[in-house]
Amino acid sequence: MAILRPLILAALLPAIPAVAQDAGDLARRGTEAAEAFPGFANLCDLDQRMRDVNAPRDRSAKRGERPQRQPRETPGLPPMQVFDELYFLGTGSVSAWLYGDDDGYVLIDTLNTAEEAEEYVLGGMRSLGLDPADIRAILITHAHGDHYGGATYLSQKLGVDVMMSEADWRLAERTPPHPRFGAAPERGVSVRDGQVLRFGDHELRVLLTPGHTPGTVSPIFALHDGGQEHMAILWGGSGFNFGPDVMIFEEYAASAARARNEARAAGVDVFLSNHVRRDGADKTMEALRTRPDGAPNPFVRGDKGYALFDVLESCALAQAARFADVSADDR
Numbered sequence: 195m196a197i198l199r200p201l202i203l204a205a206l207l208p209a210i211p212a213v214a215q216d217a218g219d220l221a222r223r224g225t226e227a228a229e230a231f232p233g234f235a236n237l238c239d240l241d242q243r244m245r246d247v248n249a250p251r252d253r254s255a256k257r258g259e260r261p262q263r264q265p266r267e268t269p270g271l272p273p274m275q276v277f278d279e280l281y282f283l284g285t286g287s288v289s290a291w292l293y294g295d296d297d298g299y300v301l302i303d304t305l306n307t308a309e310e311a312e313e314y315v316l317g318g319m320r321s322l323g324l325d326p327a328d329i330r331a332i333l334i335t336h337a338h339g340d341h342y343g344g345a346t347y348l349s350q351k352l353g354v355d356v357m358m359s360e361a362d363w364r365l366a367e368r369t370p371p372h373p374r375f376g377a378a379p380e381r382g383v384s385v386r387d388g389q390v391l392r393f394g395d396h397e398l399r400v401l402l403t404p405g406h407t408p409g410t411v412s413p414i415f416a417l418h419d420g421g422q423e424h425m426a427i428l429w430g431g432s433g434f435n436f437g438p439d440v441m442i443f444e445e446y447a448a449s450a451a452r453a454r455n456e457a458r459a460a461g462v463d464v465f466l467s468n469h470v471r472r473d474g475a476d477k478t479m480e481a482l483r484t485r486p487d488g489a490p491n492p493f494v495r496g497d498k499g500y501a502l503f504d505v506l507e508s509c510a511l512a513q514a515a516r517f518a519d520v521s522a523d524d525r
Contacts (some may be wrong), residue, residue: 215511217512217515217519220238220511221238221239224237224504227504228476228505231472231502233467234502236505237432237509238508238512240513244436247435247436248365248407248435270314271286271476272319274479274483276478276479277416277417277426277464278417278418279294281293281319281324283319284468285310288305288470289303289466289469290303290314290468291303291466292308293396294328295328295394296325296328297328297393297491298328298330299330301329302413302428303341303471304345305343306376308347312347315348329388330354331354331357332345332348332356333391333398333413334357334358334362335411335430335431335468336407336409336431337369337378337409339374339378340380341468345376355382357382357384358382358411359402359411360384361409362411365407365408365409366378376505385400388400388401397416398413398414401414401415401452403430403450405442405447405448407436410431410449413427414426414427414462419494425463426465427460427462427464427465427466429465429506432468432469439498443514447510450506451503454500457500463494485493510522
């Protein structure tokens, strides 16, 4: 476990008496908050089975040779400029965000495979009139294949570094190949909590939000639209796919609480994720395409966007209480 994880958890958990609360009450609170973010509502489902995709496993063939599974086909979405310095380059399932300008971009996540990275990231940039050679680095939000699958291909093709948290580099190193995703990239640059990364005239601040993975990164950065400045946070890891581990659920809740505080302090009014089904970016982009002249950018949620952290925190605490009750019954 990364050093920062227990430190952050110890600092925040005294204010979050998770297992002392009722799972049902917490789930109801999270579900109500999810009216603003329906893509996150299922986190409060107290009947869902909890897989642990972070656990090492043997994916080699057993009981005879298994046929190689083909990657799932995911529909593409048109690439789009959503703020002056932010572009969507993803699919109907997973997002890649490009931040900066032609003095230097950082690519946030790389989709599932090299093929998707070529088609949606590089092809998407070209269709928008952007030059992929202006990408200066790749930032991976967390060490799961749907986010790093295209990283090796892009890093080698563009000659740029891949950045990830130290905890998630370690996770990537022990993660076996998966037939749906490109292989984990070779260890590159480790980013630290609070570190400011600069690309041309733009910068983003690294916020470590462990839970979904041990070192999930949720960057905070400035955006502009129509002469107005905004601040964004990209929640780096959403699902509860780390097994029925009470401590990790509490850690996730602590990360959400910390992210809320950091976002408030930074004046965040734009709330993004790296899955369009979570943050509804597909619908928001459609609204952006058709917005009248002078209308506000629909990605700007203002104070209502803080419901995101209420969903994340309450649902994580609900699941922690659920599994704490199961553990108590077993004693």
